[in-house]
Amino acid sequence: MASPIPFLDLNLLPDTPLISPKIEPKSEPHEEEPLQILPPTDPNPNPNPGHQISTVPETPPAAADDVYSEFLRISHLFRSAFAEKLRRRYRDVAVLHPDSLSIIPANHEPYLSSAIVTATRAKRHRSTEMVRVSPIGVHDHQHFRGSVRTARITYESLRLFLIQEEERATNSSGSAKRIRADLKAAAAMMDRGLWLNRDKRIIGSIPGVHVGDQFFFRMEMCVIGLHGQVQAGIDYVAATRNTNGEPIATSIIVSGGYEDDEDKGDVIIYTGHGGKERDNLRHSLHQKLEGGNLALERSRHYGIEVRVIRGKKCEGSPTGKVYVYDGLYRILEYWLDIGRSGFGVYKYKLLRIEGQPDMGSVIMKFADDLRRDPLSARPSGYLSLDISRGKEKLPVYLFNDVDCDRDPMFFDYLVSPVYPPFAFHEAGNGGTDSRGCDCTSGCLDGCYCVEKNGGDMAYDSSGILLRGKPLIYECGSFCRCPQSCRNRVTQKGVKHRLEVFRSRETGWGVRSLDLIRAGAFICEYTGIVLTKQQATVVAMNGDSLIYPDRFPGRWAEWGDISRVFPEYLRPAYPSLPQLSFAMDVSTMRNVACYFSHSCSPNVLVQFVLYDHYNLSYPHLMLFALENIPPLRELSIDYGVGDGWTEKFSP
Structure with missing residues (x-):
């Protein structure tokens, strides 16, 4: 299994290359020894150490209060509402009591109800212990990837179930309801202790999460531990939760939420949070060097890399947006500037660390170019622009820039x-x-x-x-x-543009030009x-x-x-x-x-x-x-x- 390595203080020189994941141990800034924390008081500790979880999210900034309050409210109502909906929705299960999470097959004898009790986990605060994960082998990689994949399938299954249940209720009552199935699904998983990477704050790459992975909901990223804030763009360990009294940033979301942001791919000029009215891109107040802004400055000072997630508009998304994990960046410098609205804003220059897979957002742009004009975007390598010869509603491309094999052209489609x-x-x-x-x-x-x-x-x-x-x-x-x-x-x-391509690793394979x-x-x-x-x-x-x-x-x-x-x-x-x-x-x-x-x-x-x-x-x-x-x-x-x-x- 991969070993979490305590995060130690290394003041890296600006020109020192940073390889992720780090091999050498690191501890908290200003600490000579690895951070020590007291054992949790949870009477029901997580029996599966491969899923490092804690069931209560860290208190978010004020800007996220509305979403976060709704999330907590849903979590408290989960026992009485969600279980009852499951009983009404499916005929092959029965809920024993509205306040119980116990479910048994409908044909069980009544006397069993008093013997079946399902207890929820005692809630714990999100950990402040920061670690990096050492390089992992193939089997460990498959294990962590499988854990992330299972969590994501569970999340989406719950979300779809809740939407279906609300649609059924709407059809029967005739009155439409505003639901947040993304929050409800996350609350249900939190109540069962199924959030990943919660009892360690991972610096750098998250095991099982690939560069280029895409998400439609921010709560899904919270569930797997990629970005732990419900709404805020900067995820960090708060100063009050850190032993040395300094905040440390772990990830940011770049989604064009501020008018002074500049995104050039490998180089980002990121504007700190605060100083603007809700639902307004323009600033109306001066930003302060506190909270997430200070955390980014401290991460720059100690040479701590941050994960970068980009928010993009997406027609195929249920929310109209998609979040793409684009890898690790180093914060090179920061400064106070006068923004376009005339107010002071903190800006941070980030540079993408070399040696990582191609950015998912860049691949999305390239795929979009291929959909519009494949020969202009990729002039050589195409053997056919439609091996189905018009039999499919969308063309099926054939691409080979590896060797001279043309086998897929010699069969009847x-x-x-x-x-x-x-x-x-x-x-x-x-x-x-x-x-x-x-x-x-x-x-x-x-x-x-x-x-x-x-x-x-x-x-x-x-x-x-x-x-x-x-x-x-x-x-x-x-x-x-x-x-x-x-x-x-x-x-x-x-309904998707598919491409048969030649791979050095797997021979012939298939990929889609669409998400x-x-x-x-x-x-x-x-x-x-x-x-x-x-x-x-x-x-x-x-x-x-x-x-x-x-x-x-x-x-x-x-x-x-x-x-x-x-x-x-x-x-x-x-x-x-x-x-x-x-x-x-x-x-x-x-x-x-x-x-x-x-x-x-x-x-x-x-x-x-x-x-x-x-x-x-x-x-x-x-x-x-x-x-x-x-x-x-x-x-x-x-x-x-x-x-x-x-x-x-x-």
Whole structure:
């Protein structure tokens, strides 16, 4: 495991290169020995040291009081409100008492209710002990990345659940409510002690967080410990919480909130906080060298790097904005200046530390240029501007600047899989009837197809998968509802610009030129569908075959809120029989066949039916398991071989 190293005093020279993460130990400024803190008095300490957490956020600046007060209010109401909503929302669980977090299957005997008690963690203040994390190996890297990924999936699953519940309440009452599902989801995770990196204040890189990772909500960054302030742009250890009486800054958000900011990428002129009225970019008061402003000055004095997160406008974001982690910067100098509004402002010059991956915000800009004119942005390397030859709604690029391999050009592109004719005439394995819904407009709760899904809508109004299931029934050719129906998502084709590219590490791979939201549909996995007997014969020729039953059940991760409610039951309906068919992708396939394999993938496989109801031959639909930044490689878990053949290797 990675070892947290106490932060020691090193007054680095201005021209001294700073490598992250630091190897040498450091302690608090003006302290000769590593900082010592008293053991927490929490009677229920965190049993998992890999998730360093504390359940109460540090008091934020006055500018954040409105959001922070709402967050605390939601946290206090969590026990009585959230658990009751879960009971009303899902039919397969029951809440024992409005003030209890205990959940049991609905068919449990009543006498068990007195024996099941779930206690919440005692709350602790956010730690002031500052550490760096030593360089970590591959397995530790996977561990921390997995922890961050799980926390983010839990957060988004809770957020979607709360929005869905509020929509249901609005439809029944007819009155719209203003909700802050982002705050409520964070409060629920805090109550369960699921916030990461809370009992250590990490200086520098956060294990498991990659440069270029993107977030739609500030509370999500608080949950994983990347930036701990609900609203303020400067996160720091306050002077009153530090043993030497000096504040230390750990991260900042650059989002154009001040008119005097200058952002040139590697070099930032950052304006301190304070001195302006709320919701106004112009200053109306002189800034003071206190709080976060003083913390930045002290970090400059002691050569302490800060994490930089940029806020960007984003059309595909549920908030209209996206936060991009762009790595570590060193503060070179600061000064008091007269701003454009005529008031005194503190300015800080930051320089990005060399040797880090490319900035996510720069990659976003490059991807935007590629979407507008790929040949101007990248004149060489393209083998094709659309290997689908117009069959997909959006072009699928083919790019290779590594070698002379042109393999993806030599196959027939399939938008949809080719099923055997009998798949459309047999229900198979006790499948449901082929009757569709009679909805003449958009389908809502009570729709026949919704009832086949267990009474749940599969997607939200934006087409985001609400939670994974063994199988999803979409409205299809047997239904009367229009193509704009909310329950028709995967059959409409790709919605993101995809690119097959040649990689030195993984061979052929796939990436998107667009930001893909967690839970969004990407594409279908296509090929020639074979029965098991046919596959046995074809495999003898060495052709590339895919076996759907080998894909691990990653669908169960999406929408899973069992970390907040341990007795929460994952969906088991609609059920799916053991799949015995294979898919031949040797000569006819689509872009999905070039997705690389990963044991920690960012894409999941969800089985879907819509054009037929034969349970033995579902469609293999691919959804994003996390927010996937532009030009980041897409990966799925192909599982392990069972003796038939290995996975398709482009």
